Amino acid sequence: MPKLCVMPGDGIGQEVIPAAVAVLQAVIPDLETVEAEAGWACFLKNGASMPESTLATIRDCGAGLFGAVSSPSHKVEGYRSAIITMRQALNLYANVRPVQSWPHVSPRPGIDMIIVRENTEGLYSGRERIVDSEQFTVNSGQSGESSIQNRQSEIVLTAVAERVITRKASLRIAEKTKQIMTSQGREKLTIVHKANVLPITDGLFRDCVKEVFQEISATSAPTSARLSTSLRFKIDELLVDVAALKMLEDPERFDVIVTTNLFGDILSDAASYWGGGLGLAPSLNWGDGIAVAEPVHGSAPDIAGQGIANPIAAILSAAMLARYVWDLEEAAIRMETAVAHTLTHHPNLNTTQAITSAILNEI
Ligand code: NAD
Ligand code: MN
Numbered sequence: 343m344p345k346l347c348v349m350p351g352d353g354i355g356q357e358v359i360p361a362a363v364a365v366l367q368a369v370i371p372d373l374e375t376v377e378a379e380a381g382w383a384c385f386l387k388n389g390a391s392m393p394e395s396t397l398a399t400i401r402d403c404g405a406g407l408f409g410a411v412s413s414p415s416h417k418v419e420g421y422r423s424a425i426i427t428m429r430q431a432l433n434l435y436a437n438v439r440p441v442q443s444w445p446h447v448s449p450r451p452g453i454d455m456i457i458v459r460e461n462t463e464g465l466y467s468g469r470e471r472i473v474d475s476e477q478f479t480v481n482s483g484q485s486g487e488s489s490i491q492n493r494q495s496e497i498v499l500t501a502v503a504e505r506v507i508t509r510k511a512s513l514r515i516a517e518k519t520k521q522i523m524t525s526q527g528r529e530k531l532t533i534v535h536k537a538n539v540l541p542i543t544d545g546l547f548r549d550c551v552k553e554v555f556q557e558i559s560a561t562s563a564p565t566s567a568r569l570s571t572s573l574r575f576k577i578d579e580l581l582v583d584v585a586a587l588k589m590l591e592d593p594e595r596f597d598v599i600v601t602t603n604l605f606g607d608i609l610s611d612a613a614s615y616w617g618g619g620l621g622l623a624p625s626l627n628w629g630d631g632i633a634v635a636e637p638v639h640g641s642a643p644d645i646a647g648q649g650i651a652n653p654i655a656a657i658l659s660a661a662m663l664a665r666y667v668w669d670l671e672e673a674a675i676r677m678e679t680a681v682a683h684t685l686t687h688h689p690n691l692n693t694t695q696a697i698t699s700a701i702l703n704e705i
Pocket of ligand 1: 354358409410411412413414425620621622636637638639640641642643644645650651652653655
């Protein structure tokens with residue numbers, strides 16, 4: 343019996359996650375769910391955005407469904423993003439983001455790709471620091487001996503973020519990509535990197551992916567052999583800036599993309615345009631024997647509480663749990679078909695409630 347840790351989080355997470363759970367329960371009646379806290383409101387209440395107890399519940403269930411969190415864009419003492427903490431603590435090293443054309447909402451038909459983004463290191467390794475700053479004293483208050491106050495302030499001159507790429511993480515993301523391609527019958531892989539400017543880090547990433555796909559060890563073959571196409575898979579590579587252009591002008595060329603953390607984040611948000619936008623973009627954070635599904639969108643404070651958030655991204659994320667984690671392909675297809683039918687027959691629904699009811703009706 344599948345078990346699911348449900349974490350609505352902040353903002354519209356509170357609105358779209360209950361909708362996704364209702365749809366999941368309609369196709370998997372014996373699903374067991376446990377609620378857990380995470381996010382900004384949770385941080386304000388408990389002093390942690392991703393409490394140990396929540397991590398323990400996800401581990402116990404083996405699967406989670408996460409809504410969204412609100413993160414402040416300035417530094418808050420003791421705060422760390424719930425989602426990044428969770429990805430690293432549970433070693434959810436692959437972020438799988440499918441993008442496909444949907445009726446009515448997609449700008450054009452025929453697009454069907456999966457972006458596999460490395461999820462634990464790269465520029466999001468959390469190694470960010472100030473290396474050079476100047477202290478100065480501000481003189482505030484009015485003149486007059488007793489009211490003058492001196493305050494120490496700081497001007498940051500240089501700040502550094504380390505972009506970490508390891509052989510271990512690069513090999514395992516490649517293995518996961520291969521597993522996905524094999525199970526989905528997909529043959530064409532594009533490795534996206536920036537090895538012309540970052541030859542050591544992105545060169546390592548690219549070579550590790552090729553090593554896994556070509557089943558030739560890095561040292562045992564000449565470069566020409568390493569660049570050859572494997573028997574089962576067609577492999578090409580693109581620099582990330584060219585990949586961004588291709589994503590705009592020729593999205594049909596992509597089947598599966600594997601890339602590093604930041605590039606994957608940006609490219610997949612852009613790619614979600616073809617799937618009808620952020621309101622329809624699903625993702626799965628996936629490690630070994632554990633996974634957390636999560637819509638790509640954030641907490642959308644501009645529309646939170648209005649009942650107009652699109653629940654489809656969350657519902658399609660839940661379908662990814664059925665497909666990849668619980669091996670319930672048929673349940674995943676039922677959910678996706680219900681979404682497609684709803685978009686076809688009821689294209690003008692615009693509340694969370696109405697869209698969810700229509701999808702439940704289709705099921
Ligand atoms: P956002 O994804 O929350 O919103 C971007 C835009 O898309 C907004 O106009 C929003 O109204 C719209 N939108 C998003 N989801 C929608 C849906 N389901 N239905 C209809 N419209 C939708 O991104 P943002 O505004 O840049 O960030 C808001 C907050 O969310 C920030 O605190 C940010 O840190 C956080 N965030 C969290 C995650 C996450 O939890 N994984 C991801 C991105 C941003
Ligand atoms: Mn993003």
